[in-house]
Amino acid sequence: MAPIFKADDSFDRSLFKGASCAFGVFDGVHCGHRFLLSCAQQTAAENGGRSIALTFDIDPDEMFNADRLRKLMSNDERLEMLTQTGVDAVVALPFTKDFAASSPEEFLDRTFGGHVPAHLHVGSDFRFGAKAAGTVPDLKAWANSHGMVVDAHDLKSEDGAPITATRIRKLLAAGEIVKANHLLGRPYFMTGIVKPGRGEGADMGIRTANLVVGDQLRPLGDGVYAAYADVEGKRYKAAVNVGIAASFADRAIATCEVHILDFDGDIYDQYMKVEFIEWLRPMRKFDDIQELIATIQGNIDWVRKNL
Structure with missing residues (x-):
């Protein structure tokens, strides 16, 4: 180094x-x-x-x-x-x-x-x-x-367009994570410290680790993503919610909520790195809590099978 x-x-x-x-x-x-x-x-x-x-x-x-x-x-x-x-x-x-x-x-x-x-x-x-x-x-x-x-x-990609940080930011803002990762040459990642969240995830039986990420370091568009989370030196599959949780918008703040598959440890106040791999769906409001749980579980199943 x-x-x-x-x-x-x-x-x-x-x-x-x-x-x-x-x-x-x-x-x-x-x-x-x-x-x-x-x-x-x-x-x-x-x-x-x-x-x-x-x-x-x-x-x-x-x-x-x-x-x-x-x-x-x-x-x-x-x-x-x-x-x-x-x-x-x-x-x-x-x-x-x-x-x-x-x-x-x-x-x-x-x-x-x-x-x-x-x-x-x-x-x-x-x-x-x-x-x-x-x-x-x-x-x-x-x-x-x-x-x-x-x-x-001239720093250009295969399509002849310039490879710039601005271009990558625009792709991330649009949720085009695969294209952005191609220009980065690696998975785009966010890092932060895990803090207590609102608690709805635990109430639904789907715990999340909540990263505190400043606005300047959050170019990624709102949505649900398939990702990997680095926790305590190990890499886990994860389903990640980025942005305002629409169903809880009356009391939510912009955040990065990470459901780590096959992990149940206490990692409050610890550093975490999350690598984003695929965009799964946009944010939307669910009128029925059971529909919300079923959709989240479907996202988790996709991550488990495809990452």
């Missing part, structure tokens, strides 16, 4: 010298990101330098679009996943208001501090500096005068 460096004032930027960097936010660390990181590893191997994932400690949209932001993972999860991609190091730039206000040239000068990498790999839509004013041509012009090679890549 690669080490993580925070590029604050104490950071030795000579780490960049002769390196090949892939630069981006990397929310989701999706297939497009992994291609970019593999390109950095390839040029590093060819030139004998380090391969570095260069990113920010937070998603810049947390500063500018916090009320609308729906991230694919937390910042800690993003940095941790980057360490597992095969690069030699992960460097996280502190994204502050002062840094965000830098002109494109100042942005690059402050990022590298005079120690310019040999290669820099970015997406073809890469923007940088105050108000995202810097473009790839600007980056290449700066690089030419500093002895750095810039490789801008």
